[in-house]
Amino acid sequence: MSAELEWIETAVKDAIEKSPKRNFLESVEMIVVLKDIDLKGPEGRIREVVELPYQPHKDVNICVVADGEMALTAQKLGVNVITREELQNMDKKRAKKLASTCDWVLVKVDLMGLAGKVLGPALGPRGKAPIPVPPNAPLQNLIEKYKKSVNIRIRKQPQVMCRIGTKDMDVKELAENAYAVLQALERKLPNAQHQVSKVIIKTTMGPPFIAVRR
Incomplete structure (x- = not known):
């Protein structure tokens, strides 16, 4: 894992390790909170299909x-x-x-x-x-x-939510999936460095963890 992805990997690891055990395979989810977004403008209508590097272990219909x-x-x-x-x-x-x-x-x-x-x-x-x-x-x-793909979309709130994998996947694979989503989103934003406010990783029913970019 390259140094640029360690900040995401840390949040993924925390989300998996600190999520209580469930009797089903939880997804690992990513939430990117945005700021200074005109929801009625072009940047508020972002809709992108992102092919993940690693396929989640849940069936896709x-x-x-x-x-x-x-x-x-x-x-x-x-x-x-x-x-x-x-x-x-x-x-x-x-x-x-x-x-x-x-x-x-x-x-x-x-x-x-x-x-x-x-x-x-x-x-x-x-x-x-x-x-x-x-x-x-x-x-x-x-x-x-x-x-292997997910659909990222801004709806009524300035944020994007999607599944990046499943809890049984390798932490590094999940981090690479998350980074692929983040890169795809940032390419659509006019000022991504400023407009990406938070990157949050969580399991389906687990607590959220903020990935702190270094």
């Missing part, structure tokens, strides 16, 4: 909206497939259920219009958006990418 060859490929890869016909017949209740259970929704590009109409109202409030996939795209590679 990838859903694929497709037909034809892409649907067959997705089925072979063991992901949840929604066909064109199923999408056309989907009611609001099922759309909401799908939006709550799918972490990422990959959509064959020619079905994007229909997916936006049917799933958009359910996905939007959850900070999710259908991801277009060209017909000949390497679906397996995309699925593996999104299993």
Whole structure:
């Protein structure tokens, strides 16, 4: 671990070691508190997909909206497939259920219009958006990418929250994941050095620990 990441590693270590044992595998979460952000301006509409260096040990539910060859490929890869016909017949209740259970929704590009109409109202409030996939795209590679990815987004408060891994992961891996998220966020801020107020690390139900940058 390089010296520039030691400050994050210390907070990750404290969060893991000082979190009481639970009867389930807790996630490790990161909260970046911002200041002097215009929530109605461009910097307040930050929305970025960040591919983490290390995949969390919890299952990520990838859903694929497709037909034809892409649907067959997705089925072979063991992901949840929604066909064109199923999408056309989907009611609001099922759309909401799908939006709550799918972490990422990959959509064959020619079905994007229909997916936006049917799933958009359910996905939007959850900070999710259908991801277009060209017909000949390497679906397996995309699925593996999104299993390692998180969505960072500023909502109603000047902060970003996301999962960086799970409690059973190596501290250094978690710190590198956290740093990848922080770098992606800072690249979107006009004055990151000033606007990043706090970096907080915690487990799902554990106490928060502030990472103090040196």
